[in-house]
Amino acid sequence: MFEINIAMSGGGKDRIAVFPSRMAQTVMKARLKGAQKGHSLLKKKADALNMRFRDILRKIVENKVLMGEVMKEAAFSLAEAKFTAGDFSHTVIQNVSHAQYRVRMKKENVVGVFLPVFDSYQDGPDAYDLTGLGKGGSNIAKLKKNYNKAIELLVELATLQTCFITLDEAIKVTNRRVNAIEHVIIPRVENTLSYIVTELDEMEREEFFRMKKIQANKKKLKAQEDEENAQRAIDFADTSGMKNLLDDGDNIPILFA
Numbered sequence: 001m002f003e004i005n006i007a008m009s010g011g012g013k014d015r016i017a018v019f020p021s022r023m024a025q026t027v028m029k030a031r032l033k034g035a036q037k038g039h040s041l042l043k044k045k046a047d048a049l050n051m052r053f054r055d056i057l058r059k060i061v062e063n064k065v066l067m068g069e070v071m072k073e074a075a076f077s078l079a080e081a082k083f084t085a086g087d088f089s090h091t092v093i094q095n096v097s098h099a100q101y102r103v104r105m106k107k108e109n110v111v112g113v114f115l116p117v118f119d120s121y122q123d124g125p126d127a128y129d130l131t132g133l134g135k136g137g138s139n140i141a142k143l144k145k146n147y148n149k150a151i152e153l154l155v156e157l158a159t160l161q162t163c164f165i166t167l168d169e170a171i172k173v174t175n176r177r178v179n180a181i182e183h184v185i186i187p188r189v190e191n192t193l194s195y196i197v198t199e200l201d202e203m204e205r206e207e208f209f210r211m212k213k214i215q216a217n218k219k220k221l222k223a224q225e226d227e228e229n230a231q232r233a234i235d236f237a238d239t240s241g242m243k244n245l246l247d248d249g250d251n252i253p254i255l256f257a
Contacts, residue, residue: 015191020199028196032189039181046174048111053167060160067153074146081139101151113170115163120155 018024102123107114 014188015195016188018192018196020196020203022200025193025196025200028189028193032186032193035181035185035189039178039186042174042178042181045111046171046178049113049167049171049174052110053164053171056160056164056167060157060164063153063157063160067150067157070146070150070153074143074150077139077143077146081143084139101148103155110167113166115166116159118155118159118162120152 016028018028100122101120103118103120106117106119108117109115
């Protein structure tokens with residue numbers, strides 16, 4: 001009987017080891033509802049991350065194409081500046097110890113995932129303000145403008161690349177959680193609920209059968225008791241109908257005539 005109950009209750013399925021009761025059924029229903037809600041929220045999070053991931057990927061492709069054009073223009077302007085202003089590498093070497101452009105990092109929250117954002121800014125006055133004062137000033141100004149644009153684009157590209165890697169890892173983790181909830185946790189809780197319901201139904205059937213047996217035994221005992229009482233009444237009636245020798249109703253002399 002025990003082996004049959006296990007087979008009927010889905011004992012071979014993957015489920016949580018719990019004792020089948022009404023309290024366990026309530027707990028499992030709450031866990032199933034929480035798992036379904038968590039799955040829905042994680043699915044929305046994965047969709048939002050994928051949307052941002054595709055947007056960043058599109059920007060990376062655009063910025064790389066733009067970076068090639070900007071660097072080509074900057075290299076051409078460097079050749080122009082050297083042609084018109086002469087060799088100004090000594091001025092660059094003198095100011096190389098002090099960085100004019102610095103980068104600070106901020107964080108952007110995207111559905112619980114913090115993405116690093118790099119921002120470039122100029123620290124202090126322009127050290128090359130007087131470079132090209134004698135000749136080639138316009139070309140040097142154009143050179144600085146082009147390379148400033150290249151630096152800003154490079155920092156933006158670094159931001160996009162870092163966000164790309166961070167989002168890729170976050171999407172993998174989120175997808176693993178979604179798959180675990182969808183294919184492992186929810187089926188286990190559903191199998192456990194099915195097992196509890198089946199066991200409770202089996203207990204109710206056994207209780208109903210037991211109550212019917214008890215009622216049948218009570219009816220049988222009651223019928224036997226009624227039969228014994230009826231037999232006892234019949235025996236009592238037969239005993240009361242016999243004549244008593246000590247009764248004075250019949251005064252007949254026996255010894256003397």
